[in-house]
Amino acid sequence: MGLLRLILLIVLGALLHRLWKRWRAQQAARRPPASRDQGHMLACAHCGMYVPEQDAVRDGTQVFCSVAHRNEYLNKHRAAQRKT
Numbered sequence: 679m680g681l682l683r684l685i686l687l688i689v690l691g692a693l694l695h696r697l698w699k700r701w702r703a704q705q706a707a708r709r710p711p712a713s714r715d716q717g718h719m720l721a722c723a724h725c726g727m728y729v730p731e732q733d734a735v736r737d738g739t740q741v742f743c744s745v746a747h748r749n750e751y752l753n754k755h756r757a758a759q760r761k762t
């Protein structure tokens with residue numbers, strides 16, 4: 679009876695190990711290849727802060743960290759253009 683119990687425990691252990699490995703593989707596959715902080719970073723034209731590409735506010739070729747900085751940058755830029 680002792681040996682049978684040992685074999686059952688080993689089989690159960692192997693089964694759990696396989697299930698665990700399969701579950702881990704599924705979790706890894708579900709994860710996107712590049713997480714947010716590993717994505718492409720772009721520098722804000724106004725303050726120079728780096729922001730993830732998908733969060734960046736674009737205006738033509740310029741990139742900004744926020745709409746507020748885009749507006750500030752454009753106001754400054756337009757004011758500088760008016761002087762010349």
Ligand SMILES: [Zn+2]
Binds near residue numbers: 722723727743744747
């Ligand atoms: Zn900024």
